[in-house]
Amino acid sequence: MQKQSSYRQSGGCLYLVPTPIGNLEDITLRALRLLKEVDYILAEDTRQTIKLLNHFEITTKLYSFHEHSRQEEVERHIENLAAGQTIALVSDAGMPLINDPGHPLVQAALSRDLLVVGLPGANAALTALITSGLSAERFTYYGFFPRQTKEQQALLALVGEREETAIFYESPYRLKQTLAAMAKVFRLDTPIVVAREISKQYEEYLRGSLEELYAYFQNHTVKGEIVLLVEGLAKARAEDAASISALPLKEQVERVMEEHHLSPKEAIKQVAKTQGLRKQDVYQAYHGE
Template sequence: MKSQKSFEQQVTGGILYLVPTPIGNLEDITFRALRVMKEADLIAAEDTRNTIKLLNHFEISTKMISYHQHSDGGRLEELVDKLSAGETIALVSDAGMPSISDPGFELVQAALSKEITVVPLPGANAALTALIASGLAPQPFYFYGFLPRQNKERREALQKLARRQETWILYESPHRLKEALKAIEKAVGGTRQIVLCRELTKRYEEFLRGTVSEALEWANEQEVRGEFCLIVAGNEQADDSDEETAWWQALSVKEHVEQVMAQQSLTSKDAIKQVMKERGLPKREVYAAYHEI
């Protein structure tokens, strides 16, 4: 085990600070976050065009450099070299916690591999902000983030989420919300409770509470705007049998049906019924997946 004592004097190397930024309302910045950004040698920002607005508002003149998901390996090495040379870097994302749905994780890993101190600051976070106001069970919960863009990968991800007992949390952009809700409805049915949390902490903050079908109806009728956090109720019918059937969790629905047919000499009709029960999915979803409709 390697010990890190964040507030003891560092013998070698600098410090990587993970600094949360407001998710909408600038008043949600902390005094400590402002101090760290002012005192840092460098701010590594997901989008410098966005972060400069925050820095200008609070009159922070610290030098800034871009670091985002499209940055090449050279930028990562450059930041690690600066940290190794004793510089202090404040890592910030566009909004909320660094390394949640942004590339900060890779920088944290690289810094730790060089035994560089990594210090997290508490602060704004969209997922927890939405969860505690959703009205759905706040614990246990499962944070997933953004769903895959491709239909197959998204469907498989939702099939796994549909079996979870925990309340689950997704992020979604406005132009993808309708497709995401359609996929969720196919995976869990229309009666599962969901909360659409829109424009958190901003002027047009809104919570839309109801069933998945009602959420999809709303999205089809309204002009969808703003970033969304989706809070979805867990599967109340899930039980510990998931552990006993772990063998199929890595399979697609079609592969699962085929394995059941082969192992138990069942017809496709009976195998579909069994897979439907094991996965907690609607019959039509399993039927369509098996027949590739």
């Protein structure tokens, strides 16, 4: 067990400092103060962070720390913390460690019982969630949508069994493909939100059904950083299954084929599994045998 008192006054400290995701006014007064007071700053891309520091006239020493940083670099920073220095770790935009490097440094600091303090601040996923209109009571953040088909299928199957809102980051160049993958698995009336360029000049939210947004992006290009949100599917799926179960078997198969874009063979298999019946019985009912 490890107990941390974040406001102890002596010794070194690793500060995890969020930076603006667009509008520079999103930075907090505490973040500005610490960026000025620490001994030095570690950034994923110093070329990006220097713009922020210059804007606020911060002259603190700045060094690079990214996913390819060697273990020797981690150890050097840990020794500096142990010697009483203070370090701020920032990402290019938003919260450090969220789809950004830094975890090895944090783990190393904690293993030495060194102080690690995270500051609250800007985050694209949460900002999109509270503005989306979808339920924000429970949610799961999945990071970037996977590129490999098998990984996509596994993730979509998982999301389909959950009740909470799902949040993804996505590239504007892959959004169409991602929506197409979802349309093969999810109900087409599933509420979807595409948020882009959050906190920037061209911030935009597109809200609608999966079918509507999929159709929209067939004829429209999109630019900027994307947050994709999907309403929880399990409750709707359970309600849908209950309504389908009241239908004759043939109509159940037809309904499943239509809503899930399945072949008769696949739909028969799904209805049989849902109803606890033999596939042969559902097959005979569907084909009128």
